[in-house]
Amino acid sequence: MRLSTFYAPTLKEDPADAEVVSHKLLLRAGMIRKLTAGVYTYLPLGLRAVNNVANVVRQEMNRAGALEVLMPAVQPGDLWKESGRWNVYGKELLRFIDRHDRECCLGPTHEEVVTDLVRHEIRSYRQLPLNLYQIQTKFRDEIRPRFGLMRGREFIMKDAYSFDKDDAGADTSYFAMYDAYARIFSRLGLRFRAVEADSGPIGGSFSHEFMVLAATGEDTIVACSACEYGANLEKAEAVCHMAEESTFCPPAEVVATPGVHTVEEVAAFLGVAADRIIKTLLYVADGKVVAALVRGDREVNEIKLKNVLGATEMELASPEVVTKVTGAPVGFAGPVGLAVDVVYADKELFGRSDWIVGANAADAHLRHVDLARDATVECSLDLRQVAAGDMCPKCGKPLLFTKGIEVGHVFKLGTKYSTTMGAMFLDEEGKERPLIMGCYGIGVSRVVAACLEQNNDEHGIVFPPPMAPFEVALLNLSPKDETAVAKATELHDLLAGMGVEVLLDDRDERPGVKFKDADLMGFPMQLVLGGKGLGRGVVETKDRRTGEKGELPLESFAEAFAAFRQGVLDGWENRG
Amino acid sequence: MRLSTFYAPTLKEDPADAEVVSHKLLLRAGMIRKLTAGVYTYLPLGLRAVNNVANVVRQEMNRAGALEVLMPAVQPGDLWKESGRWNVYGKELLRFIDRHDRECCLGPTHEEVVTDLVRHEIRSYRQLPLNLYQIQTKFRDEIRPRFGLMRGREFIMKDAYSFDKDDAGADTSYFAMYDAYARIFSRLGLRFRAVEADSGPIGGSFSHEFMVLAATGEDTIVACSACEYGANLEKAEAVCHMAEESTFCPPAEVVATPGVHTVEEVAAFLGVAADRIIKTLLYVADGKVVAALVRGDREVNEIKLKNVLGATEMELASPEVVTKVTGAPVGFAGPVGLAVDVVYADKELFGRSDWIVGANAADAHLRHVDLARDATVECSLDLRQVAAGDMCPKCGKPLLFTKGIEVGHVFKLGTKYSTTMGAMFLDEEGKERPLIMGCYGIGVSRVVAACLEQNNDEHGIVFPPPMAPFEVALLNLSPKDETAVAKATELHDLLAGMGVEVLLDDRDERPGVKFKDADLMGFPMQLVLGGKGLGRGVVETKDRRTGEKGELPLESFAEAFAAFRQGVLDGWENRG
Structure with a gap:
């Protein structure tokens, strides 16, 4: 190919509206051009890079036994109503009415369509397992599209859907995809890490994100300095590693703390370290008022709390609710005599006693509090966000924090869609059962952007050979x-x-x-x-x-x- | 690949809603499945066939020097307003409002987007010629989607757009695409014919359709039995091949023809052949009343008439208009003393005289009419539809009629979009001029359906090797x-x-x-x-x-x- 007859219009200056390095370089190197917010044309160089990614993805999906199909971009709204997502997906789902007044949407993902496809074809366990994938242009009407290909509205995605007759089969399908993803990102020449991800209130460890490591990444990854353990911040397991202390604790007593609200203020006022204080956070979850206790120098991991509660909606309690259940303004909540529905404490709090807590009274705290003696705690478990230096839950060595960009996600769906949409099969005993599903995505166009975030210098792009146009x-x-x-x-x-x-x-x-x-x-x-x-x-x-x-x-x-x-x-x- | 782990759900029976053979076979052989009206999922076999077509298309486009890009499916309405098509495209253009209340559409074609792209990049004749193409899923909200992949709403298309600095360059680009198309359909193992197609009122012969020959085709193709000449019925040139007759013609006289309206009725009533009668059709074109004269055994080619008139809108005159300009009910219009704006006659009518025509009076015709002597005809030219057996305009041998399915179209656009959208360049003299454009489409998914219409027997599909999954x-x-x-x-x-x-x-x-x-x-x-x-x-x-x-x-x-x-x-x- 000759550049004189090629079409790669390079720019000398950084475009004004490009905030991140990959966006700047994609524009400057003549790889993409913006049509409208979050919607880009791939010029020849950009398309070549995207196709290089797509080809490696395709080869590894085929090698893993998945079969390529191509489902429609336009989807009937009726299927989304059947799955129950029509009313919960929100404005990211671009909806429209066709000329015959039928409600439709532009597919952001294809669980409904693929479930509808197989429920008409799969009758027997003999037809299982099945894994169908496609590489396709998708649309999500992001409220703030930005960062070029990193968070666009129209993007290219590989999505795969597996169907199995039982859990063991579904796990096999899951790990076949996990392994394929690892091969894909390795072959593409990327430094990446597979991390455990939150899989919602159902729990289990059957969700992993594949993260391209880059200092400019939006996501925080927790990774062990010694072993293979990795998780995203939401999911990372906190290990309790305080030395056991003497259990003697004097009787609790009130201390006046006028105008002293935050943990930092209390610590300074009383002259103690923040890790002697219990932070009490109040939430409203599905209508119930919940208290979550963590050590003063820790943060509540709201995803963990929400999963433990099995809650659909959860938010911080309003000042009115706080005053109602504590009898005090915000800043003085504590677990002793608290009028809430449930109190959950981080397990770390039971390694020691003699705590300082809010007194549920204005301008007052309690000291010498022993949780087991003075409060009613329903449950003690992992509620906090991990911190850098925490022990790895697998090997005990220190955890490190790093930044990453999510480019792939594997997820064991279970029977969520097959049950609501009636995708059933007959098992070996002739009994009708719902298909067990998994879904597996790779943001093909996003991989190119993530690659550029990882591989660049002051002169421009530094393409890994397998992805280079x-x-x-x-x-x-x-x-x-x-x-x-x-x-x-x-x-x-x-x-x-x-x-x-x-x-x-x-x-x-x-x-x-x-x-x-x-x-x-x-x-x-x-x-x-x-x-x-x-x-x-x-x-x-x-x-x-x-x-x-x-x-x-x-x-x-x-x-x-x-x-x-x-x-x-x-x-x-x-x-x- | 093993069929036991493949996904090709064959059907024993013809599906009830499939009308044409390709639709039946695509469903029965497990190649496609319907999601909703005119919208299909490509199963693994179907996708393999589509990809085989796409790969040949891609290779030949690259060989012809076109550069592959990928433009967005979602397009801003503003661009369509700029080109003037927002208000004329009709309901096939699927329109919607995004979450920020911007008007958008789902691209049925990409003239606007590609013109917008190059107007920001092309400054000089030195950057020309340029030909950009893409292979992409498109959407047209057909009112009656049917025949499976033949007339779907969502379909896969290759569209290319060329940009040149002058007419000679544009013609070179055009014929490079013409040749590439011929290679593509040959390589795919299809029997096809490139035919001249109507290019609208601008005229010229710079529009060709590529037709897959099949008895079940919707389109009528006119092809020479001896040479390479071919055209679609709308475009096919009619050659006048009557022997010159004696020019003597007795004076015109009225004959009573009570209740005799149609050519067939008049011929039977007067005991003459239909080719002695002139058929007078009245149209309203852009507000003017126009008479079109053809021989009684011929049909008016309305496209030819419309092009000759340069009309935007043209339709048959209503009975009210007919009565107003002829003074008689429908069925008795004739060219003598007709009160219309323009009279156009097919050139064939001047090879002879002594005609029978309507008398512009109820229940009456005129005979012994000599057009030149008795009527005022503004223009005599090719207005009729060709008939099987007509002489080839290139070599004079008989023309044959055959059926075909349009799978490709090459079109010289000229400056329609570059002028309205301001896509200009500086020529060798530094003068600003509009880019000269061409557009070139192949219905990639339609090629598969057309192939099946051509290649099947009572047992099923008979795939040409290059397209076989x-x-x-x-x-x-x-x-x-x-x-x-x-x-x-x-x-x-x-x-x-x-x-x-x-x-x-x-x-x-x-x-x-x-x-x-x-x-x-x-x-x-x-x-x-x-x-x-x-x-x-x-x-x-x-x-x-x-x-x-x-x-x-x-x-x-x-x-x-x-x-x-x-x-x-x-x-x-x-x-x-």
Whole structure:
């Protein structure tokens, strides 16, 4: 391919409306263009990167035994009413009325459609297991689309749906997808981590997110410094690692704490560490008032609390509710004599006694509180957010915090859709049972953006070879010199014949422009032809990732290039 | 691939709601399933066929120098208002309001989006020519979606858009696409014809439709029996081929024709042939009343008339208008003394005189009419529909009528969109000019349906090899016999290793079921393993197209299969 007849309109300046690095680079390198908020056209370079991702995804899905289908983008509203999601999905579901006045939507996901498909075809356990996947343009009407391909409204997704006859089968299907995902992101040359994710009130550990590691990531990942354990912050298990203390605790007594509300204020006022104080948070969950207790230096993990409660709706109690159940203004709630429906305490609080708590009275706290002696706690369990340095729940070594971008999610759905939509099969005993489902997504276009967040430098994109739109940028610095043009064409054709995707910069531009554009587009290898090198019978090389330069003799070019290429690929393989 | 773990749910009976053969076969062979009116899921077999088409399209578009992009499905209404199509496209354009109350539509075509894209990037003639294409799911809210993939609402299309600096360049781009289309449909193994199509009032011959020939086709194609000339019925040029007659014509006189209205009635009443009568049709075009004259045994081609008039709206005049301009009820209009704005006559009418025409009076006709002498005709030109047997306008040999299905369309757009949307460039003299555009579509999913209309028999589909989801159906008739299973696996792996796409029917089903399904799915080659053949060390073969059977020795299978395969491919190549 020749750049003079290609379409990669690069930009010299960062576009004004691009906030994150991947968005800037996708625009600057001529890979995408915005049509309207959160909706982009993929230009040839961008589409090539997306297709490279899609092809690896396709190969690994096929290898895992999933079958490719293509379901419609336009879906009938009736199916969403059957599943019960029509009224709960909210405005992200783009709805419309067709010319025959039927309610429709633009598919953000395809559980309904695939369940409808198989319920008409699957009759017997003999037809199971089944895993159907597609690679498709989806639409979610995000309220604030931003960050380019990272959070768009229209995006390309791979979604797969598995159907099994029993739990053991569903688990096998789940881990087949888990393994396929790990292979996909490895093959794409990404540094990533699979982390346990929250799977909602049903519980279980059957939800994992695949995170591309990048300092600019939106999500916080908790990862063990020693073993393979990883989880997202919502899910990460907190381990209690305080030394047991003496259980002696003097009788509780009131201390006046005028105008002292927060944990920090109480600690300073009483001259104690925050970890001697209990923080009491009040929530309203499905109409009940719930108190959650954690140590003063900890945070309540609301997802954990919500799951423990099995609640559908949960929010912090209003000041009115707080005053009603504590008899005091906000800031003085405590577990002793609290008039709420349920009190849940983080398990860490039972490793010790002699706590300071709110007194449920204005401007007062209690000290010398022993939870077991002085309060009624319904349940003590893992309620808090983990903190950096906490012990790994698997191996006990310290946990580290890092940032990531979610690019994949595997989820064991169970029978949620098959039950509501009547997707049944006959088991070995001829008994009718609901299909057990799993769903598995990869944000194909998002992977490209996440890759750029991870792989860039001040000059532009640094594409991992498997995702690069072209492997080689071949720069002819003397586009008006017939010898150079002939040599460039010869090398271009030689490389293409070797199966190497090469983009020849044959434009009538200054060398500086060509170097800058090549760095910006970020193909793994650069070959520079012209000037002194050509006279000496060599092509200059540059490894885009390391910046390392070298030379290849024109005489035995094919062999020398193969060695250069292997070196670049090995460097990627072995990078830190 | 093994059928036991594949997903191709075949049906024994024709589905009730399928009217055409391709729709029936797509459903019966487990290739598609309906989600809602005109909206289908592609099951694995169907998607493989679609992808085979898409891949050939992609290769030939790339070879022709077009660059692949992917534009959004969701488009802002504002662009359609700019081009002027928002108010004229009608209900096929599915419109909706997003969560921020912006008017949007689901793209049925992408002239607006691509014009918006390039107007921001193209500045100079140096950046031209440019041809961008995409393969994408589109949506048209057809009022009566039917015939399965033939006229769906959601469908897969390849659309390309070319941009040139001058007419000569635009013509080059146009014919590059024309040639690419011819290669695409040839490579896909289809019998097709490129025909001249109407390009609207602008005129010129820069619109061709690519028609798959099939007796069940909706469109009538006019094709020369001797040369390459072809056109659709709307466009086909009528050649005047009457012998010149003596010009003597007695004076016109009125004949009473009580209650005699139609040409057939007049001919019978007066005892003359219909070709001695002039048919006078009245239209209202953009507010003017227009008379169109053709020979009694001909039909007016309304598209030709509309183009000649340059009219936006044209319809048959109402009985009220007819009475107003003729002074008579419908059935007695004639060109002599007619009070209309314009009279256009088909050129064939001037090859002779002495006509019978309506008298513009109730129950009366005129005979011995000489158009030049007795009437005022503004213009005489090609206004009629061609008839089978007419002379070819290129070579004079007889024209034949045949049926076809439109699968592709190439169209020289000119500056319609670039002018309204301001897509300008600077030419060699630094003058600003609008881009000259062409647009080029292929109905990728429709090609599969059209292929099935052309290639089927009473047993099912007869796939041309390049489009077949699998090349080979390998039937193991003894799925419980270990030797047969081992041999089947060996052959499957051997074929797969040769790069042959093979589907092994390893199901625990009776041979009859396997034979029926293999015929229904229609892969070009069948290999049958089991029974007596296996004992004798042979595999039975069947060429799906011809039904011809044979045997291949297991001992030198690879060589024997290669020869069998070549024979099947040659048969397709050389079929009538």
